[in-house]
Amino acid sequence: MLGYLIRRILAAVPVMGVVALFVFLLLRLTPGDPAAIIAGDTATPEQIDRIRISLGLNEPLYLQFFTWIGRLLHGDLGVSLISNVPVLKLIGQRVEPTICIALSTIILSILIAVPLGVVAAWKHGTWIDRFVMGLSVIGFSVPVFVIGYVLVQIFAIDLQWLPVQGFRPIHRGIVPFIERITLPTLTLSFIYVALIARMTRAAMLDVLGEDYVRTARAKGITERSVLLRHALRNAAVPVITVIGTGFALLISGVVVTESVFNLPGIGRLTVDAVLARDYPVIQAMILLTSAIYVGVNLLIDLAYTLLDPRIRY
Amino acid sequence: MSDTVLDISNLVVGLGKTGSGRKIIDNVSLQVRERETLCLVGESGSGKSVTSLTVMGLLPKGSLAASHGSIKLVGEELLTASDRRLRQLRATRMAMIFQEPMTALNPVVPVGRQIDEVLRAHTNLDARARQRKILNMMEQVRLPDVERIFKSYPHRLSGGQRQRIMIAMALVLEPKLLIADEPTTALDVTTQKQILTLIRDLQRDHGTAVLFITHDMGVVAEIADRVAVMRDGRLVETGPLDTILRTPQMEYTRNLLSSVPSLVPRAPRPETSEPVVLETNDLGKIYREHSFLGKAREVAAAQDVTLTLRRGRTLGIVGESGSGKSTVARCIVRLIDPTSGGVRLAGHEISTLSRRLLQPHRKRIQIVFQDPYRSLNPRITVGETIAEGPINYGVPRAEALKRAGELLELVDLPPDAISRYPHQFSGGQRQRIAIARALALDPDVLVADEAVSALDVSVQAQVLELLADIQKRLGIALLFITHDLRVAAQICDDVVVMQHGRVVEQGPAAEVLTNPQVAYTRALLDAAPGRRWDFANFRPVALGETVATATL
């Protein structure tokens, strides 16, 4: 078990290495003078020089890379070019709304999507199945911000049940908090529900054709036991896999949703950084989200061993 | 006369939601009595499995359904029974075991709990009583170390052990009827023999009626009281075992029986002094598994295999699964690279040649694979498939295609097959195409890796005949890999018996298969089902014909 754990963690290292290298090269391989690009069209030569020096852009490439990696490994993600605040601190200030809506989305989505997928597979070919599949194709196809604005129009503007936008931390009252994360969560859940329901259905259909499901039926146990105890247990691995890979979608969705609802989260921070060409923040955000993605998928790899005894350590 | 447990009369099963489509089972009537084993025999597509699934009420909903007739289980009609009632009857009155023990058990639930589910669904016993009953049943199916196996997951158990678990699960509530759908087909012969004995013993102890489905006449001879022969969804004939084997009434049954190769080796051909075309010298293949934080694990798939094959002769490699026989074949054809020893092909050492240097020698040795459905590229016409080899060696396309046409004729396929695609042919026809492809390069050696194992017995007989005929005409040498001793006895001049990657015995087929010197070979022969019957001649094997068992 320990060997497996270490092996999985070590396998994540080169992946993060590739991410770091990519992030590093992104700026350096862009045609033109990176410092001038960051400084923007209206910058004075002095400003450009200052940026060049602060990012260490006048040193040889390999040296830049190792200094940068060295700092990263010490937890130094650099300083924002705009606000001159350390990036880590910036992120710390903005992380709460993001975590709140991401978590509530994951929980809500799984609660909705898994039963939908199971029922669709069980009632395969009926209108229920077609309804779930239709819903999931729509969930994939309608852009997050369109869903967001439709929900705002209905629930915030027409019905006036919920505020249009903004965020209130949880310690300043549970009701305002819930009021304000409801619409973002619903918005973000759409695509995640679509993804998970579709995969649950496909995995269940796969499993329902297996010999051991026939064996279970031949035992004379109830259809509910067949579905839940035999089929769903075996369908769990692909389903949690897609929950993991869907995390990338979730992150993208967070960026957009925070813009729609004006939430002061790290998605908004990223967009602002991009628009202001605040390169250290962009770098840090890509590294951070990739690290989260890799971490989540590492956890899911470990969950496999609990779900499937055949996976060797 | 004992009581009838299962009474199927005039059953019709068809495609579609109500079974009104094409008939898969057409007017079949069968009875199985207490303490009786009825063997339902037929080739693929005969409808024997559908019959059994209909009894259990497990037909795939919406695509197959019974449209006519009746199925009575101890007097109770099943076709009109509610789903709830059918659920109650399953495992209590009727139970079923399936062909693939590898996939029939839920991989993520310990096997003990899978048996426990039966008890929880159908009895009110408390946990202790249930466990006692399960362990007791597991002992009855002769599983070792039952406490440990109770907690094991299926993948930790061997195929034979899993099938024992299936049997324990099926019989734990002492059902009146046990349906066994090819329960030993996926197992090695020695395991098969144990499972057959087990089913027979349990049946005797519990008085169960058994409906045993199989395609293997050998198994029929071992286990049946009565036999029902099916073909294309219809019943061909039924009768007591002895009557069916000795005096079959119907042409189809006669043909089926006469296609079963005899275990008595064919008359040996005179020794030849033809040149040696293939020899291996201490051939070995070791797989190394590098595991992180651990030592490299070595698995010897084949070790010290030495064999010789002369022009015009047939050498068989026989053994059970995992014996390394296919590894040897694949090393010889260089689909995998041997890790030690040598392979000499017509005097040239080829085991260490690079891909490029090997190229001119490749055409001297060709291979035919087991699965005719996967060995032909579905997107390429038969002609193109056969011509591919010669074109690789510089034959002009037109000429290669013309030669492909001749080869199709040689393997008894019509010339217009050349422009068709593989999906338009049956399994046996595809295997002929694969043989034609191999022959297109005029090889010295043809390797047949379980080449007839996936075929129905009547088709198998035809393909074997074709191979023998081709050998006679072309003088080609055959290396025949098989797990089936009957096939080996009929086609091989010499045999090599392999176990755990090593050769345990080799010599002329007539000697090895009648007077084996090694215990393992004897065990193999002893386990061959139906070895006392000479099916093709409708009689038991005459005394003195097989010496194998006498020496045991």
Added chain:
Amino acid sequence: MAIETLPESSLPVTRPLRPGLGFLTATPIIAGASICLALVIASAIFAPWLTSHDPQLLAPAVRLKPASAEFILGTDAYGRDVLARILYGGRVSLLIGLGAAIFSVAIGLVIGLVSGFFKWIDAVLMRIMDGLMAIPSILLAIAVVALSGASLWTVLVAITIPEIPRAARLVRSVVLSAREEPYVEAAISVGSSLPKIMWRHLMPNTIAPLIVQGTYVCASAILTEAILSFLGAGISPETPTWGNIMAEGRAFFQIKPSLIFWPGLILSITILSVNLIGDAARDALDPRMKQREAGK
């Protein structure tokens, strides 16, 4: 016993696994999707003939006008005709969708074939692909666009890069499983060269899944482009794209929500159609997947 006879000689010589475009009308829903997509494509191509308004002409006098006979969908904050902008905007979306599908599939095919066949290079390529997959595609795309300037090309490149790993992994897995097929081993043993085996026996297996993958990439690229524009990191705002129209509509959402809803509707219908066609293509081209869908 008679040798098995061939099926009737009059049997037509059918080519296997090569259905035509018949699947585009397989069910009413898919037929509807095909028609919608055809309409969107046609209106983007023929935009100059369908509207007389210039999508980029600023006319402050008529800003934020409601729908009328002259401005069928009204005007935006700069007085530009919304319908004209939506019609012309389709051009960008469709070009990006098509371009991303073609490039990601083509590059993925090469990478997948190479890494499916050469073990030593496989490890390296797949680590790179893993790394690319770990970066959320939106972040990757906005970073690329922000640094190299927003043009049609940079947006296309930015959207294509994150789609490559999936196509490459798909091809690789098809190649790896096809390599084990006995017919490939048979080709090796009749002395076929490596390029021939790849071309003749492996490549054809990848075509059907790649076509399906291509349609999904197309849908997701159109979506991503809209998101980029919406966030202000896409093609410059004066160029009409569906995302740009909505981005500009944000500020006036409470006054004139139709600035977001009309382009959003067209965008959603387009993506939905492409996704539905992708599903239909999968069912038609990949019988195994269909079987799995059918639960057997």
